[in-house]
Amino acid sequence: MKNNDIVWVDFIRVVASFFVVLVHAAAPLLYRYNSISILNWWTGNAYDSAARICVPLFFITTGYLLLEKQETVKDYFTKRINKILIPLIVWSVLYIFWQRYIENGEPVSFRTFYSLFLSPAYFHLWFFYAIIGLYLYIPILRILIQYSPKELLYYFIALWFIAVSVIPFTEKVTHITSLIDLNMISGFVGYLVIGYIFGNIQINKKQSIQALFVALVCLIITMAGTFFLTARNNGEYNGYFYDYLSPNVILYSTAAFILLKYIAENTTIFSNQKKILKALSSASFGIYLIHPMILFGLRAGWFGFSLSALSMNAIYSVPLTVFFTFGLSFLIVFLLQKIPFIRNFVP
Numbered sequence: 001m002k003n004n005d006i007v008w009v010d011f012i013r014v015v016a017s018f019f020v021v022l023v024h025a026a027a028p029l030l031y032r033y034n035s036i037s038i039l040n041w042w043t044g045n046a047y048d049s050a051a052r053i054c055v056p057l058f059f060i061t062t063g064y065l066l067l068e069k070q071e072t073v074k075d076y077f078t079k080r081i082n083k084i085l086i087p088l089i090v091w092s093v094l095y096i097f098w099q100r101y102i103e104n105g106e107p108v109s110f111r112t113f114y115s116l117f118l119s120p121a122y123f124h125l126w127f128f129y130a131i132i133g134l135y136l137y138i139p140i141l142r143i144l145i146q147y148s149p150k151e152l153l154y155y156f157i158a159l160w161f162i163a164v165s166v167i168p169f170t171e172k173v174t175h176i177t178s179l180i181d182l183n184m185i186s187g188f189v190g191y192l193v194i195g196y197i198f199g200n201i202q203i204n205k206k207q208s209i210q211a212l213f214v215a216l217v218c219l220i221i222t223m224a225g226t227f228f229l230t231a232r233n234n235g236e237y238n239g240y241f242y243d244y245l246s247p248n249v250i251l252y253s254t255a256a257f258i259l260l261k262y263i264a265e266n267t268t269i270f271s272n273q274k275k276i277l278k279a280l281s282s283a284s285f286g287i288y289l290i291h292p293m294i295l296f297g298l299r300a301g302w303f304g305f306s307l308s309a310l311s312m313n314a315i316y317s318v319p320l321t322v323f324f325t326f327g328l329s330f331l332i333v334f335l336l337q338k339i340p341f342i343r344n345f346v347p
Contacts, residue, residue: 007271008264010281012057017284018326019054021291025321028309033235043314049222055244056253059188063195066138067145080135083347088128090345091289095122153197160190165247194254208262211255218252286333286346294325
């Protein structure tokens, strides 16, 4: 059984949550290709491209922690309901009223609530719907994993990569629809298996350098590809290369996972600061849940000053926005986790 108190797991969770904030802080720049300087647009593109590993890293660490775990199906689903489903319901309702009364959105209706069964109440909550789908499949995937030789697991990853990334990319380039039926393997499930495979491998220095090279190449492809498609689209943002299932992001995320795992395992600062790292890691989902509110509050001047990616030169405004948002989100989540009953909704 995996011990959840693993330094590199905590480190990667913190990086993932920080990068989620970075993605959303830099995003406003990407939709203003024709109205801001090209330098500011490229800065936003660079920040957002670098942070594209955020959600895949969450999926990958989930695969590492859960696929080899031994527990009954009843215990498994009881834990998942407490950790994901209940917080999702509470935060969805909260964001419904947030949109209505803070952002002056559409009136709340019965449809607003029953639609939660299929779609998120707020843009970032899509992640929890995706993870619920993966959680439903994990008990079956565990059996496949535990009784499969390593060669078959690599085949699974290769087939998944072809199904969710290579074929869609080929269709996009050639405008030819593929009739190869690979619907039985789709979505983010491959990230879980990547976590199981590479999480259980001891990474050496040579492999970390190779991973760094792959990550840098994929980062450049992401940045250049997004610029090319957006410029060709007369400045209207095209986020194909940002997609979490695009070939460049899958390879980038896998390489980044290998590199970050190596860094965490071979750098003493992380092992010497376990308590701080654990506190940040424990707040990672809470930070994910609350950070859009903090971004909104900073932009609206609720904290005595207004701050967003558009406040000044993006080279400075984006990281400042991220650090303030991440720090305030962590502080609020840390305090909420100390309150009985309320802490059940801040996983």
